[in-house]
Amino acid sequence: MNQGLFLRRRCKVYVPVGTGGASRAQVASAIREVAAFRCVLSESLIEQIGKLSATELKYWLREIVGVLRRETGAHVHHRPFYPGFPEQVMMTSEAELYLNAVIHYFTLLRLPPTEYSRPAMLEGNFISRVIEPGSVSEFESLLEPLIASRTSLSEEETADVVWFIRKYKSDVFRLLPETVPFREIRAQVGGALFQHVPGDARAEAFLERNVDTATDVLRLAVALNGGDVSLATALTRFTAMKRSTRRLLLRLLDRIPNAAEGVMRHAEQWKRLAEVLHPGDYAGKYPQALAAITAARRNEAPASFGSRVETLLAQRHITTLTPILQSRPGEFARRLDVTLRRATEPESVLDAFEAVATQVSSPVLLQLLAQVRAPRPLPLRAFTPKGAFAKVYGIKDRREPLAPDVLARATRICEDALVSRFASLPPLxxxxxxxxxxxxxxxLAQRASSKSLRTLVRGSRLPIPDTRFIRLFLWWKNGRERTDIDLSAAFFDANFVFMETVAYYNLKSLGGYHSGDIVDAPDGASEFIDLNLDVLVEKGVRYVVTSINSYTEQPYCDLPECFAGWMARADTASGEVFEPRSVFDRIDIASDTRICLPFVMDLQERGMIWADLGLTSSPRWNNVQNNLSGVSLMLRALVHTPRxxxxxxxxxxxxxxxxxxxxxxxxxxxxxxxxxxxxxxxxxxxxxxx
Known part of the structure; x- marks a missing residue:
């Protein structure tokens, strides 16, 4: 049983059958210990833990509290540079703040711990999670929705799938669905079965059912080599394979019709894979596979689908183009906007699309629906390319306008296709x-989502609790060398005009206070920023963008651990600097980037916008001040991009x-x-x- 997975996915925990004997005081103590993490136990769960012995309750509670500590970030020690934060920062002069920073930069010494009187934390009226008891069958039911997802999984979700396969081994087949709808997940599951259930005929049967294109075969090979199954990042470095694995991949490719065209879509990846597949060794057994790979090596395949479409679009030969797009409805949906703008008779394009709209996947139709419903022109056209980490690009919307009646009909087509599909499901x-x-x-696409306390989708807005103060926090530990990570908050007004920054070089401004810069973390280090929401609003601040910069240029994926989050505090002068019961969100920062923008506070709407984005480049001095153009772009993209x-x-x-x-x-x-x-x-x- 994986209590952490169960608690994270269902807010449930498993309680084994106990021998009894735990006292009411011991049960009450357990309830109180869990309450320190903004969680309450349901009545049925309290009844079940009451049937445990004192020893059984002790070990059960230790496991649950360990999970809650790690979820909230309380599993490490938090000590800011200024031990008396925030009062110590408020009361210290600018000259002394500067001098303390310079001494730290030259000596790496921190201020000595000082005794500060901290009264018990004043708690706000914040909603708690209710933890319910769960059964083994409920826990096992977590696997199927993950594998049956129709969009990509995050790294954390993929790890959950692999955990089930590694733990259950041959018994996992009773938990797997017959088919897997999303192709990336097929490869991830297939790769895990190959690794953890080797030689089982049911694993090969699973692949036979779920591999039907050349790209599926390539993704499986990439998964077996620990690469990116989205195929969006750098080419995978393939290593030597067993003969049985080579035969399986070639057999799967050999039975695919028109394999050569599929191989040419990712010709460079296939060329590298062929170096370890050695298809010539099985020329007589798998001739179609050999022919497809040979065509890729010689660049003999015909012009790709994409190149034909782009040529016809450039020439505005829309009458010739629409039948080609109809052969691939998903591509038609993705290119509907540009096709309509290039067409002299957009109604004929809509007629052609309507004929195949029901064959387009629901995620693609929903994305198209959001686009055609959005007001034109957009304040900003933003793009988040597919890949292993989330990045954003933006340009001015210079597209040719579309008539309102064209957009209205495109909206109806998308809605009708979705309603028609959903009508076949059980009644609600x-x-x-x-x-x-x-x-x-x-x-939709969750592949670049980071592990977090709450499962959130990029661009979602969550209400900020009724509180006066927000405390941002960051914790990291050195990698192979000294590591300096900086927590900053950039303030923007309602027109996205930059106002001020609270960062290591500006510890207090406009109602924000920084706990002090730490530039070395051999045993871990914390930085905090307190935000007085009322003061910030009075000063005209609307958006607060949290920015985390790797000043020493190490990517976050090279660090043992790095995470950030925010707390809602009724009073910053009460309680410890880090109080797990006040933590609302915590996000692991582990992407292959050096700049992370985890979330944005909209003070006017009293909401938190989940960002979880990384900037792809950094200036010579990697801090928020030198990245304001990227921060501003990300902010406008989050606010304006229709989703x-x-x-x-x-x-x-x-x-x-x-x-x-x-x-x-x-x-x-x-x-x-x-x-x-x-x-x-x-x-x-x-x-x-x-």
Whole structure:
């Protein structure tokens, strides 16, 4: 049993059958210990732990508290440069702050611990997580929604899938679905089965069912070599393979029709793979595979689909183009906008698209729907390319305008196709959809998402609790050499105009206070920033962008551990500097970047915008001041980029197979941020609603 996985995915824990004997005082102590992490135990869970012996309760509680500590960031020691933060920073002169920093930079010494009287923390009225008891069968049911997802998995989710396969080995086949809809997940599961269930015929049978294109075979080979199955990053370095593995890959490729065209889509990857596959060794047994790979090596395949489409678009031969696009409905949807703008008769393009719209996947239709619904021109066109980490690019929207009636019809086509698809699913009955769900984004591509306390989708807005103070925090530990990570907060007004920064070079400004710069962390180091929300709003600040910079240029993936988050504090003068019960979000920072922008505070709307983005380049001095152009671009991209929201998704489902009601009390199914199916049920949404 993996209690951490169970708690993270379902907010449930497993309690083994006990021998009894735990006293009421011991149970009460357990409840209080868990409450220190903003969690409460349900009545049924309290009843179950009451049936444990004192020793059994002790070991069960130790495991659960260990999980909660790691989730919130309380598993490490937090000591800021100024031990009396924030009062010590507020009361110290600028000259002394500067002098202390210079001494630290030359000597790496920190200020000695000082006794500060800290009263018990004043707690705000913050909502807690309710932990319920769960069974083994409920725990095992976590695997299927992950594998049945119709969008990519995050690194953490992939690790969960691999854990099940590694732990259950041959027994895992009873938990796997027959087919896997998303191709990247097919490769990840196939690679894990190969590694942890070697020689099992059921693993090969699984691959036979789930590999049907040349790119599927390539992704499987990449997964076996620990590469990026999205095929979006650098070429994978393939290592020598066993003969049985080579035969399997060649056999899978040999049975695919028109394999040569599929191989040419990723010709360079296939050339590298061929060096270890040695297809000539099996020329008589797998001739089609050999022919496809040979064509790639000689560049003999015909012009690719993409090149033909781009040529026809450039020449504006739309009549010739539309039948070609109809052969690949997903590509048609992705290129519908540009095709309509190049067409002299957009209605004929829409007629052609409508004929194949029902064959387009739900995620692609939802993305297209969000685009055609958005006002034109967009304040900013932003792009987040597919890859192992999230980055953003933006340009001015200079597209040719589309007539409102064209956009309206494109909207109807997308909606009708989705409603038609959803109508084949089981009925939902009476449904309540909370309008607040329009602030939460549909979980589409999650491959670049970081591990976090709450499962969030980039661009989603969550309410900030009713509090006056927010405390940002960062913790890291040195890699192979001295590592300096900096926590900063950049302030922007409502027009995205930069106002000020609180950072290592400016410890206090506009109602923000920094705990002091630490430039070496052999045993770990913490930095904090306190934000007085009322003062910031009075000064005209609307957006607070949290920026984390690797000043010494090490990528975060090379560090033993690095994480950040934020706390809601009723009073910064009470409680310890780090209080796990006040932590609302914590995010692991482990991407192959040197600049991370985890979240943004919108003080006017009292919301937190989940960003989880990395900037791809850095100036000579890597700090927030020298990256303001990238920070500003990311901020505008988060605010302005149209993305499909959960209210739209659930409303389409209800139109197809239910009845929308005005109150949750009238409903058989509730969709809301805090009850029923919530935005944090990403596995359920991706497997059952996409």
């Amino acid at each position: 009955g009476r449904c309540f959809i909370d309008p607040a769900l329009r602030e939460y984004r549909v979980p 499909p929201d959960l209210e739209t998704l659930f409303d389409l489902h209800v139109r197809a197979r239910g009845e929308r009601v005005a109150s949750p009390h009238q409903a058989q199914q509730v969709f809301a941020p805090d009850q029923g199916i919530t935005p944090f049920d990403t596995n359920l949404i991706r497997s059952q609603f996409l």
